[in-house]
Amino acid sequence: MAYYMLTEDKVVDYIKGVPELSSVLGSFDSLEVKEIGDGNLNYVYVVKNAKDPSKTAILKQAVPFLRCVGEDWPLPKERMRFEIAALKKERELCPGLVPDVYHASDEMCLVVMQNLDRHKVVRGEIIAGKRFPRLAKDLGEFLAKTLFFTSDLYLDHRTKKEEVAKFINVDLCKITEDFVLTNPFEASDTNKYNPALDTRHIDAVQKDPAVKAAAAEMKYAFMTQAEALLHGDFHLGSYMANETETFVIDPEFAFYGPIGFDVGKTISNLLLAYISQDYRRKAAGEDPVPFRTWLLEQTKTVWDVFESMFLSLWAEHRDRNDPLYWAYEGGDGHAAAYRARFMRKILSDSLGFAGCSMIRRTLGLAKVADIAGIEDLEARAECDRQALEIGKRLLVGRDTIGSIDEVVGIARAVSPLR
Amino acid sequence: MAYYMLTEDKVVDYIKGVPELSSVLGSFDSLEVKEIGDGNLNYVYVVKNAKDPSKTAILKQAVPFLRCVGEDWPLPKERMRFEIAALKKERELCPGLVPDVYHASDEMCLVVMQNLDRHKVVRGEIIAGKRFPRLAKDLGEFLAKTLFFTSDLYLDHRTKKEEVAKFINVDLCKITEDFVLTNPFEASDTNKYNPALDTRHIDAVQKDPAVKAAAAEMKYAFMTQAEALLHGDFHLGSYMANETETFVIDPEFAFYGPIGFDVGKTISNLLLAYISQDYRRKAAGEDPVPFRTWLLEQTKTVWDVFESMFLSLWAEHRDRNDPLYWAYEGGDGHAAAYRARFMRKILSDSLGFAGCSMIRRTLGLAKVADIAGIEDLEARAECDRQALEIGKRLLVGRDTIGSIDEVVGIARAVSPLR
Numbered sequence: 001m002a003y004y005m006l007t008e009d010k011v012v013d014y015i016k017g018v019p020e021l022s023s024v025l026g027s028f029d030s031l032e033v034k035e036i037g038d039g040n041l042n043y044v045y046v047v048k049n050a051k052d053p054s055k056t057a058i059l060k061q062a063v064p065f066l067r068c069v070g071e072d073w074p075l076p077k078e079r080m081r082f083e084i085a086a087l088k089k090e091r092e093l094c095p096g097l098v099p100d101v102y103h104a105s106d107e108m109c110l111v112v113m114q115n116l117d118r119h120k121v122v123r124g125e126i127i128a129g130k131r132f133p134r135l136a137k138d139l140g141e142f143l144a145k146t147l148f149f150t151s152d153l154y155l156d157h158r159t160k161k162e163e164v165a166k167f168i169n170v171d172l173c174k175i176t177e178d179f180v181l182t183n184p185f186e187a188s189d190t191n192k193y194n195p196a197l198d199t200r201h202i203d204a205v206q207k208d209p210a211v212k213a214a215a216a217e218m219k220y221a222f223m224t225q226a227e228a229l230l231h232g233d234f235h236l237g238s239y240m241a242n243e244t245e246t247f248v249i250d251p252e253f254a255f256y257g258p259i260g261f262d263v264g265k266t267i268s269n270l271l272l273a274y275i276s277q278d279y280r281r282k283a284a285g286e287d288p289v290p291f292r293t294w295l296l297e298q299t300k301t302v303w304d305v306f307e308s309m310f311l312s313l314w315a316e317h318r319d320r321n322d323p324l325y326w327a328y329e330g331g332d333g334h335a336a337a338y339r340a341r342f343m344r345k346i347l348s349d350s351l352g353f354a355g356c357s358m359i360r361r362t363l364g365l366a367k368v369a370d371i372a373g374i375e376d377l378e379a380r381a382e383c384d385r386q387a388l389e390i391g392k393r394l395l396v397g398r399d400t401i402g403s404i405d406e407v408v409g410i411a412r413a414v415s416p417l418r
Numbered sequence: 419m420a421y422y423m424l425t426e427d428k429v430v431d432y433i434k435g436v437p438e439l440s441s442v443l444g445s446f447d448s449l450e451v452k453e454i455g456d457g458n459l460n461y462v463y464v465v466k467n468a469k470d471p472s473k474t475a476i477l478k479q480a481v482p483f484l485r486c487v488g489e490d491w492p493l494p495k496e497r498m499r500f501e502i503a504a505l506k507k508e509r510e511l512c513p514g515l516v517p518d519v520y521h522a523s524d525e526m527c528l529v530v531m532q533n534l535d536r537h538k539v540v541r542g543e544i545i546a547g548k549r550f551p552r553l554a555k556d557l558g559e560f561l562a563k564t565l566f567f568t569s570d571l572y573l574d575h576r577t578k579k580e581e582v583a584k585f586i587n588v589d590l591c592k593i594t595e596d597f598v599l600t601n602p603f604e605a606s607d608t609n610k611y612n613p614a615l616d617t618r619h620i621d622a623v624q625k626d627p628a629v630k631a632a633a634a635e636m637k638y639a640f641m642t643q644a645e646a647l648l649h650g651d652f653h654l655g656s657y658m659a660n661e662t663e664t665f666v667i668d669p670e671f672a673f674y675g676p677i678g679f680d681v682g683k684t685i686s687n688l689l690l691a692y693i694s695q696d697y698r699r700k701a702a703g704e705d706p707v708p709f710r711t712w713l714l715e716q717t718k719t720v721w722d723v724f725e726s727m728f729l730s731l732w733a734e735h736r737d738r739n740d741p742l743y744w745a746y747e748g749g750d751g752h753a754a755a756y757r758a759r760f761m762r763k764i765l766s767d768s769l770g771f772a773g774c775s776m777i778r779r780t781l782g783l784a785k786v787a788d789i790a791g792i793e794d795l796e797a798r799a800e801c802d803r804q805a806l807e808i809g810k811r812l813l814v815g816r817d818t819i820g821s822i823d824e825v826v827g828i829a830r831a832v833s834p835l836r
Contacts, residue, residue, distance in 0.1 A: 165583040212752035334627035
């Protein structure tokens with residue numbers, strides 16, 4: 001089928017051409033469609049059966065430009081191919097943490113999937129002070145499973161290399177290379193600064209040789225280190241959750257990259273939330289300490305669950321391949337030393353990318369609403385300053401920071417609980 | 419054209435079907451063909467015009483098994499596709515250091531190229547004590563140019579990623595993964611030990627946790643670090659040279675991997691030659707010191723030329739892309755710090771792979787004739803012991819060894835000049 005852009009009134013006709021969707025949506029005669037996309041890239045339609053609203057799905061279609069900018073910014077619609085392939089792989093590895101895919105079309109650049117209508121996008125809820133009991137544990141599990149099972153520690157040598165080739169995702173990687181790992185560290189026209197943020201804090205990033213050299217190293221790692229299939233955009237806006245479930249969505253940035261990239265993005269986004277919530281809880285007339293304490297606990301939990309589950313999977317699948325190197329074996333203990341150094345390197349990479357992420361969310365084009373949504377520019381500038389300071393410390397200090405507890409300690413030192 | 423295996427008597431018929439080869443070979447009526455392949459993998463034919471021996475070429479064809487073992491060891495003949503693509507790329511980047519390609523066929527898995535009949539395979543000549551005045555400088559240049567121009571420091575983001583996908587070389591990488599980076603470090607049936615080598619020297623590799631953990635790290639780097647297009651089999655048997663020229667041949671192992679892999683293989687092979695020449699020069703009734711001193715100088719020269727030329731190319735092409743990160747710029751000095759750390763990491767990787775290479779040439783299946791050709795098993799065992807000791811020190815110490823001079827010092831300490 002040749003590609004065409006859907007609109008609300010064309011969605012039902014498209015669905016009528018996919019008979020197997022009736023098992024999800026029931027009769028096609030009473031479908032209602034509403035466009036709800038508020039992201040930067042795609043169009044997202046809710047499809048509901050008016051006679052039985054439990055029969056529902058999401059249809060997401062990529063268009064050949066960046067939606068938030070318009071047709072002036074072309075972006076290949078073929079990015080949907082990566083989203084479809086990654087969704088299917090992630091769903092296979094983490095069935096309870098990824099929406100069900102009912103139908104997908106590479107030609108039409110669209111996917112029809114589970115409507116998470118009992119779940120909310122996590123970022124907005126966390127901004128409002130809501131806690132998700134399972135969130136950190138589920139994210140740790142998602143990271144451990146998706147990253148372990150797509151790495152050379154599990155896949156056979158052939159499959160891994162073929163997967164690397166399949167997920168060469170040129171255009172979306174370029175967005176990260178530019179907007180996360182380059183422009184924020186330079187006086188780029190694409191940056192956006194809070195006018196109340198003193199220039200010396202910006203200069204302390206963009207003119208600090210150690211920060212810039214470290215950012216260059218993280219960028220080079222991003223471009224060369226094909227370790228595992230990443231989600232690639234693993235932040236609070238890519239999670240939908242409620243009290244009992246967590247779902248990870250929107251993996252169109254998926255590619256084979258450094259394991260620490262996904263892990264680091266979670267850490268940075270939780271720390272940005274932590275920073276923002278001193279002002280936000282006080283503005284809501286609340287004591288900020290309990291919620292901020294919870295956010296720091298989540299930061300630690302994500303890492304701890306990821307690390308322990310990753311190591312458990314490694315042990316569990318020790319016969320999978322390369323047992324000589326990567327197995328739990330009796331005797332000479334080299335594998336334990338190797339594993340310890342391996343996890344240490346992932347922590348280092350994670351903190352490097354977390355640092356870049358915090359800096360880019362402060363100086364770069366795309367902000368996080370946690371901080372950018374604070375209308376009091378002076379209060380926002382204090383958050384910006386803290387984000388830059390923590391980001392720099394994680395980035396430059398990534399090889400010497402020895403544990404996630406130390407990361408939490410840095411966050412508390414720069415942004416005190418009070 | 420459907421694939422078929424050539425033999426001496428079929429080569430002329432094949433060539434007659436490629437009219438453009440007449441510009442190289444002259445009339446097709448007086449061609450003589452001789453099979454001369456002594457490698458492990460392929461068949462190699464010299465084609466000469468009997469009426470004018472200056473009209474000559476080499477035809478190299480891959481067969482669907484490992485030649486040195488036979489049809490019991492299948493190996494996809496499509497490996498020739500990688501050799502052809504790599505030869506063309508290397509020739510483009512280093513026209514004076516790579517044979518001219520006259521004709522290539524992916525379908526027939528063959529290449530017709532320049533006959534280097536005024537050149538000798540370097541390994542055999544070095545074993546015999548011959549010096550090549552240009553060798554180290556030419557190898558350093560080949561390394562600098564091929565590795566710089568195929569890296570993210572030069573290629574645009576799209577081309578680099580597309581090249582990575584094109585050079586996914588599953589089967590030949592697997593040979594390296596197994597025979598260089600796994601089996602020698604284990605009690606594998608594929609290993610071959612000099613019977614005069616005391617078991618404790620073998621155990622000092624295969625049962626040393628630090629050596630094994632380090633080897634695992636190098637293997638993981640080999641499998642994940644897609645930095646540049648490697649030759650992939652860069653040892654003394656892959657160079658043909660004379661007094662005035664050096665050619666690099668046989669790049670069928672080419673893939674995008676860690677820059678240090680090619681660099682390290684040169685270092686290890688020169689050091690293995692250095693070790694072997696104490697016995698060999700003495701056995702030839704010569705003072706070994708001058709030739710061994712020359713070999714150490716070549717080791718240093720390869721690195722020094724590689725490093726200075728790589729940095730020069732980086733400076734020269736500073737506007738190529740990502741000038742914000744990788745350029746020589748005035749002012750804040752971060753790029754100088756980045757470049758220094760970048761080259762330090764390449765040295766570390768090079769020494770790690772050099773160490774693995776020295777160990778595998780001693781304990782693994784494929785030896786170097788420099789040492790394995792020594793018939794006195796006790797004398798050979800002393801070389802083996804030295805190779806293992808230097809290999810271990812480079813591998814385990816790779817992050818702390820600060821310069822190529824220190825590498826030469828280690829070689830002299832373990833294998834004294836005398």
